[in-house]
Amino acid sequence: MAEREAADAQRFGQLLRALRKERGLSLSQLAAITYTHRGSIGNIENGKRLPDRRFAEIADVELGADGRLIASWRHATGDRDARRRRSQLLDAALAESRDIAREAEPVMADSAGERTQELAVQYLGTPPAKILETAIRLRREVNTALKHGQLRSRAVTDGIVTVGRLSGILAYAALDLGYPDAATAHSEAAWRCADLAGDAELKAWTRGTQSLIYRFKGDNQRALDSAVAGQEHTRRGQSLSRLLSAEAQCRAVDGDSQSANRLLSRGLAECEQGSTRDAEAGIFGFPIEKLHYYVGSSLIWLDGEKDAERAVTGAVTAVQLWDTAEPHRRSPSDQALSRIYWTTASLQLGDISGAAEAIRPVLDLPTDLRYSWINRRLHPLLTTLTKPPYADAPEALELIGQIRFFLADP
Structure with missing residues (x-):
């Protein structure tokens, strides 16, 4: 079973098991009412196989799933050919x-x-x-x-x-x-x-992209090395600003607030002074809104109140700039991530109302715009919301439910 199909089967199985336990049914009891062998249901719940549509429909009704099992089954099977x-x-x-x-x-x-x-x-x-x-x-x-x-x-x-x-x-x-x-x-x-x-500019851009990939993989040291190495191939402007921002995020992950803030300020100056050539448009460019995006994405890794305040300011500024930018400059995924950083920093400041306001548009994104980075950055929010001072707070519980629904929604 392919990796993505296996993940879909796991999600369906986990949902089935949770619903069965909520109803207080054993595997044998569920097998009886769905006309399915007990061992087959065990395999389904363990993510080893997907059932047929008949089973999903019967189980959805018998377990009171209100369409959730059917939706999960459709997601796992309906998009298989496209995937x-x-x-x-x-x-x-x-x-x-x-x-x-x-x-x-x-x-x-x-x-x-x-x-x-x-x-x-x-x-x-x-x-x-x-x-x-x-x-x-x-x-x-x-x-x-x-x-x-x-x-x-x-x-x-x-x-x-x-x-x-x-x-x-x-x-x-x-x-x-x-x-x-x-x-x-x-x-x-x-x-x-x-x-x-x-081509020095392509070298610089590629090192910046490799830094991004290593950050996704969780290898902060290699991400830092790539960001620093890329700076050898560019001396000014947006290309340098992108690499300085990448380095800032790595320094912030290491807990170095002073270096992270200094690099971001330097990156802002370079971004404002530089010009974007035609060849640097789109993902090859680094406009001012992207720099503010990095202020948010970097400083949320730090513990200081001033860092969190600057992270909120950066993320909010990025969102506002993208909202008013020309259509060809807008990036829905980056706007969504900026809102997640805004949410994260708001929680660090104890502002759960501000966090709820920031995250709301993200949770309405269509499926094809829910990039891997978005799901990846939402999971830490769940952890934060389940710990003091938010544990058991009504607003936190509501946000937890909304985020979990988003992550599970096909």
């Missing part, structure tokens, strides 16, 4: 990235650079699963053209950079979909291209 197709696309892209990283001369096709730039901008407002096929197809076209000598010699370097940028887009998509190892391979392909082309 498998997406997995096949990811596997194909992963194989190509590993191939690119080993190749001596990765190359591109004419005019692909402009299409790559458009794709980078579209990424901000488009679910990553919808970006995959276009990015994979375009990168394949680029590689095929140069491998067969279809480009003029002066276009080769530009082609290598384009392949690197497309690999970077695939790294972002893989990470947003919850595949950090695939994201690592795509980033290595991007670095290989940047190195072959001698």
Whole structure:
């Protein structure tokens, strides 16, 4: 059973077990009323298999699930073909990235650079699963053209950079979909291209992306090393601001408030002074709202009241800037994450009403915009809400229920 399908089966099984125990039924009793073997139900509850629709419908009625079991079953089975197709696309892209990283001369096709730039901008407002096929197809076209000598010699370097940028887009998509190892391979392909082309900006951007991937994996030291290494390839502007912000978050995770705040202030100055070239648009850019986003995402790791206050200010500013930005600059996933950081910092300050206000729009996100980072950052909120001073508080209990529903909702 594929990893995602196994996870769906586990969720269905856990829900079934919880409902059965709430009704005070044994496995044998549930088996009798659903006309199913006791051992089969045990396997279902343990996530080893999914039942058929008949079982889900009967169990939903008999356990008083009010449609929850049926919804869970539909999520686990209805999207299976789409998930498998997406997995096949990811596997194909992963194989190509590993191939690119080993190749001596990765190359591109004419005019692909402009299409790559458009794709980078579209990424901000488009679910990553919808970006995959276009990015994979375009990168394949680029590689095929140069491998067969279809480009003029002066276009080769530009082609290598384009392949690197497309690999970077695939790294972002893989990470947003919850595949950090695939994201690592795509980033290595991007670095290989940047190195072959001698493109300092792509090198800096790729190191920043690798820092992001390592943070997702929980390897703060490698995330820090990547952020610092990237600064060797850029001296000013938004590119440097992005790396300074990445370093700030790593320093904050290590508990170094002074360094984190200093780096964020320096990053703000660089971001305000720098200009965004066309080639740096979309996910290759680092606009001022992203810097404020990092203020929130970094300082929530610290314990100080001033850090929490600055985190709230940063996250709120990011949300406000995105709300008023031109449509092509808006990033729903980053806006949602900014609200989660706003919520986290509000709880650190004892402001549960402010936390509830901040998180509400996130809990209304459609399924295709619930990126892996969002779910990942919501889990610590649950832990905070179940501990003093919030444990058993009515507002906290309501938020806990809403967040759990969001995380379980297909």
